[in-house]
Amino acid sequence: MALFIIKRLGLALLVALTVSIISFVLLRTSGDAAIAIAGEGARDIDIEAIRQAYGLDRPLAVQYLIWLGQTLGGDFGQSLYFKTDVVDLVLAKAPVTLLLGLLSLAFALLVAIPLGVLAAVFANSWIDRAALAVAVFGQAMPNFFFALLLVMLFSITFRWLPVSGSGSWLHFVMPTVALGYYAAPAFMRLVRAGMVEVLSADYVRTARAKGLPTRTVVFKHALRNAIVPVVALSAVQLGYLLGGSVVIETIFALDGLGFLAYQSITHKDFPVIQAVVVMLSVIYVLLTLLGDIANAWLDPRIRVA
Amino acid sequence: MTRPILEVANLSVDIRTAGGTLQAVRDVSFSVGRGETLCLVGESGCGKSVTSLAIMDLLPRAATRRVSRLAFDGVDLARSGKGAVNALRGNRMAMIFQEPMTALNPAYTIGDQLTEGYRRHKKAGAAEARERAVHLLEKVGIAAAGDRLGQYPHQLSGGLRQRIMIAMALMCGPDLVIADEPTTALDVTIQAQILRLLAELQRELGIALVLITHDLGVVGRIADRVAVMYAGEVVENGTAAEIFTHPRHPYTQGLMDCIPLPGRTKPGERLGVIPGVVPSLVGGIQGCPFRDRCPHARPVCAETPPVKTQGEHAWRCILEDA
Numbered sequence: 001m002a003l004f005i006i007k008r009l010g011l012a013l014l015v016a017l018t019v020s021i022i023s024f025v026l027l028r029t030s031g032d033a034a035i036a037i038a039g040e041g042a043r044d045i046d047i048e049a050i051r052q053a054y055g056l057d058r059p060l061a062v063q064y065l066i067w068l069g070q071t072l073g074g075d076f077g078q079s080l081y082f083k084t085d086v087v088d089l090v091l092a093k094a095p096v097t098l099l100l101g102l103l104s105l106a107f108a109l110l111v112a113i114p115l116g117v118l119a120a121v122f123a124n125s126w127i128d129r130a131a132l133a134v135a136v137f138g139q140a141m142p143n144f145f146f147a148l149l150l151v152m153l154f155s156i157t158f159r160w161l162p163v164s165g166s167g168s169w170l171h172f173v174m175p176t177v178a179l180g181y182y183a184a185p186a187f188m189r190l191v192r193a194g195m196v197e198v199l200s201a202d203y204v205r206t207a208r209a210k211g212l213p214t215r216t217v218v219f220k221h222a223l224r225n226a227i228v229p230v231v232a233l234s235a236v237q238l239g240y241l242l243g244g245s246v247v248i249e250t251i252f253a254l255d256g257l258g259f260l261a262y263q264s265i266t267h268k269d270f271p272v273i274q275a276v277v278v279m280l281s282v283i284y285v286l287l288t289l290l291g292d293i294a295n296a297w298l299d300p301r302i303r304v305a
Numbered sequence: 306m307t308r309p310i311l312e313v314a315n316l317s318v319d320i321r322t323a324g325g326t327l328q329a330v331r332d333v334s335f336s337v338g339r340g341e342t343l344c345l346v347g348e349s350g351c352g353k354s355v356t357s358l359a360i361m362d363l364l365p366r367a368a369t370r371r372v373s374r375l376a377f378d379g380v381d382l383a384r385s386g387k388g389a390v391n392a393l394r395g396n397r398m399a400m401i402f403q404e405p406m407t408a409l410n411p412a413y414t415i416g417d418q419l420t421e422g423y424r425r426h427k428k429a430g431a432a433e434a435r436e437r438a439v440h441l442l443e444k445v446g447i448a449a450a451g452d453r454l455g456q457y458p459h460q461l462s463g464g465l466r467q468r469i470m471i472a473m474a475l476m477c478g479p480d481l482v483i484a485d486e487p488t489t490a491l492d493v494t495i496q497a498q499i500l501r502l503l504a505e506l507q508r509e510l511g512i513a514l515v516l517i518t519h520d521l522g523v524v525g526r527i528a529d530r531v532a533v534m535y536a537g538e539v540v541e542n543g544t545a546a547e548i549f550t551h552p553r554h555p556y557t558q559g560l561m562d563c564i565p566l567p568g569r570t571k572p573g574e575r576l577g578v579i580p581g582v583v584p585s586l587v588g589g590i591q592g593c594p595f596r597d598r599c600p601h602a603r604p605v606c607a608e609t610p611p612v613k614t615q616g617e618h619a620w621r622c623i624l625e626d627a
Contacts, residue, residue, distance in 0.1 A: 200365070201407065202402060202404055202407040202408045203407065203408055203409055203410040203411070204410075205363055205402070205408075206402065206408045206409065206410070206418075206470075206473075207410065208363055208394070209361055209363055209394060209395055209399070209400045209402075210394065210395030210421065210422035210425075210473075211390075211391040211392060211393065211394035211395035211396055211422060211425070211426065212391070212395070212421065212422065212425065213391060214387075216421075221410050221413075224410075224412045224413075225410070225411065225412050298412075299411075299412070300411070300412065300457040300459070301411060301457070301459050
């Protein structure tokens, strides 16, 4: 198990490094940072001076290595727009996004697991079809559109929830639902497919033959085996949810990393964008690693070997 | 005669398939006395396993069961609630399945799977259940029983797993054990061991055993009574002695000729073959299902054959004594 974790950790580092290289190259080729820094209407000579001051005239590979060195030393540079340390900025916003991601994941699982189990236990009945309808609806509808529907219903019609901001827990309700509902169908279909297969397994029949009540058979013997792939998907989905938070946070003006990324992109704030991308990719990679470890722990055939 | 532990009367099972309704089991009746061994014999696909699953109420969802009486120790299971059936299942009636490789849950330890039924039915604590599990693992011939409890199914061989399935069936001290071809999936050398073990335990513990098999050699050694199934019907039913010495139904006779039996097969004699194949069970079957393969078939066989009896011996054939 220790060797397994070390191997996966090495792989995770490689992935994070690759992402940082790709994002660095993409950002640097998407526009001239020096022009962005100098601002509109700057003279050519000023832009050239900035280019030299920031080392933007050097080869891309050298720039990257310098950036990597600084980053590994904990120095992400200064925000061009907010005029503060990028590290402080990112660390201040990260908890909101992480909270939103976890809440949405929890919401998605809370909706998807019971629905998936019900759909499998009553496969091909009206319950199954109703669950499928919920899933198709969630997957077919863009989450920004669903978010707007929620705003219309709960903020404008009923006036129960605040439209935007991140002051209280009430501000998290609609973003969580909008983001989580989008992730739920994938889980639901995975749970349903797994359960349908597992429920006809020989060991489930053995469990029934022991005279165990249906809920023990379904939740202990079947769900435990059907849930294994869900754990891995949870980690990956949480990554998507963090990515999806860019849209949702912007709609609800929820002051997290996603909103920050949106603001930085509009203001060509390269150091911040770079930091957010690296941060999200590292989180994503760590989550996938966590999913692998959890998977291994859940399946004794992997754990013991 | 004391009350039988298991009475099955007019059991039929229909299975819905893409090609139509499969009449997997038709009008099957038999009973098993306390401490008795009944062997259910027949070719693959003749409805033996479906019959056993129907008794335990473990049929797949596509199957429907109809039965006029299905009584365990006088209690009609067909008219009992789910809770009442669950209170008996795994407790006083237990089942051993054909496929030990997949019949154990890969996610839980042997100990957990052995003890969960016992803890539920006997309201026993963890320590007591564990002690019982160790005792039974030793009884089924598993060394280092205590260590096995912490292991997972994938760490054990097929033979060991089937021993564990047997121990699991015996945990609550059942009155009836149904074993559905418990050795088919095992190596030949292990098969003999497992069957000997089952027979010994059955005698020692006084359990009634319904053994489903197509191995007539085994039947000859351990059966008290034999029910021969063909195409979903019990075509002959009687004590083992009667069936072996005086088989009445042509199908049973054909089966007997297919295997070398001491005292029946002469040295150098060729073993028999039953020509033809089992008829499709989709849709209705008219008349005797064996008539296309039967050496004694006559026009009258196109009608439903009568059930003839002689003492405890019963057979579905127009022949008095073939």
